[in-house]
Amino acid sequence: MKSKLRKTAEEFARRRGISHLHVIDYEDVNISATAVSSLKRAAGQLLADYAPSAFEERLSPAKAVALFIDRLFWDEATGELLMCSDLAERSFCLPIPKDHWGLRAPAFLQ
16 A cells, blocks of 8 residues: 555656646545545554554544545546545545545535
């Protein structure tokens, strides 16, 4: 998993030749159970490496997802979602494949 974590969204984009990143709000996104599992593994690794005092052996899925909602980007070219965490004065981004996320249906108030 460490190879998928990058310092910044810009560095991640540059390394993969991405030129079309769009900011997206976390409240507009649904992610799959597989994506949540990946986020949970990555969150555990990040906390263990960069914030050991905050590391929880049994990190809940909700806390893991919350760690990666500092900034989200949609890659127009690949359809991937980049979920980024700002931790220990650094940013780490995890790519979510296009088949593992989608936009939430809008809620209408009556």
